Amino acid sequence: xxxxxxxxxxxxxxxxxxxxxxxxxxxxxxxxxxxxxxxxxxxxxxxxxxxxxxxxxxxxxxxxxxxxxxxxxxxxxxxxxxxxxxxxxxxxxxxxxxxxxxxxxxxxxxxxxx
Amino acid sequence: xxxxxxxxxxxxxxxxxxxxxxxxxxxxxxxxxxxxxxxxxxxxxxxxxxxxxxxxxxxxxxxxxxxxxxxxxxxxxxxxxxxxxxxxxxxxxxxxxxxxxxxxxxxxxxxxxx
Numbered sequence: 001x002x003x004x005x006x007x008x009x010x011x012x013x014x015x016x017x018x019x020x021x022x023x024x025x026x027x028x029x030x031x032x033x034x035x036x037x038x039x040x041x042x043x044x045x046x047x048x049x050x051x052x053x054x055x056x057x058x059x060x061x062x063x064x065x066x067x068x069x070x071x072x073x074x075x076x077x078x079x080x081x082x083x084x085x086x087x088x089x090x091x092x093x094x095x096x097x098x099x100x101x102x103x104x105x106x107x108x109x110x111x112x113x114x
Numbered sequence: 115x116x117x118x119x120x121x122x123x124x125x126x127x128x129x130x131x132x133x134x135x136x137x138x139x140x141x142x143x144x145x146x147x148x149x150x151x152x153x154x155x156x157x158x159x160x161x162x163x164x165x166x167x168x169x170x171x172x173x174x175x176x177x178x179x180x181x182x183x184x185x186x187x188x189x190x191x192x193x194x195x196x197x198x199x200x201x202x203x204x205x206x207x208x209x210x211x212x213x214x215x216x217x218x219x220x221x222x223x224x225x226x227x228x
Binding site: 031033042043044045048050055056058088090092094096099100102103104105107108110 | 147149151156157158159160161164166205207209210211212213214215216217218220221
C-alpha cells in the first residue's frame with residue numbers, strides 16, 4: 001500500500017485557473033516537502049514543512065501556496081496557472097531532526113496547463 | 115551554496131556487468147549526507163543508499179555501493195551484476211546536517227541491455 005498518497009495522479013488545467021494538489025502521508029513523519037520535476041529542471045525543491053510550519057521556501061512565486069490542515073497533510077494550491085507550471089509535482093516526507101534518514105516520495109501528480 | 119552535479123546524461127551497459135555513475139557536490143557545511151535515488155519508468159522515486167560525510171567507509175546496500183572521495187567532493191554509485199530492471203534514471207542528492215531539503219543532481223539515465 002502506498003504510504004504517501006497524492007491526488008490526482010493526472011491533472012489538466014486551463015491557463016489562469018487554480019488547482020489544489022493533495023498529499024497525505026501515513027509514515028508518521030513530521031516533515032513534509034514538495035518537489036517539482038519538469039524537462040527544464042529535474043527534481044527541484046519547492047517547500048519544506050515541519051510540524052505543520054513552513055521551514056523553507058525556494059519557490060519565487062507566491063502563486064504556489066502549501067496548505068497543511070493536518071499534520072500528515074500538505075496540499076499545494078497553485079493559482080493563476082501558466083503553461084510553464086506544467087510538471088510533475090512530488091510530495092515527500094521524512095522524520096524531522098534526523099537528516100541522515102531517507103526522504104520518501106509519493107508517486108506524483110502530473111500537471112498539464114493548456 | 116549547495117549544488118549537486120551529474121555530468122553523465124545517459125549510460126548503456128550489458129546485463130550482468132558493473133556500472134559506475136558519477137556525482138560531485140558543493141557545500142560549505144562540514145557535516146552532510148549524500149543519497150542516491152532511482153526513478154523508475156513509472157515515475158516512482160525510490161531510495162537506494164546513503165553516505166554520511168563523517169564516515170570513511172563506503173556504504174554498501176545489496177548490489178549497490180558507493181565510492182566516496184571526500185577530498186574530491188565526489189560520491190559515485192556502483193551497481194554490480196546489473197539486471198534489466200536496473201534500467202532507470204539515477205539521481206544523486208545531498209542534504210546538509212541542519213536542513214530538511216534534498217538537493218538533487220540532474221540525473222543519469224541507465225539502460226541495461228540483454
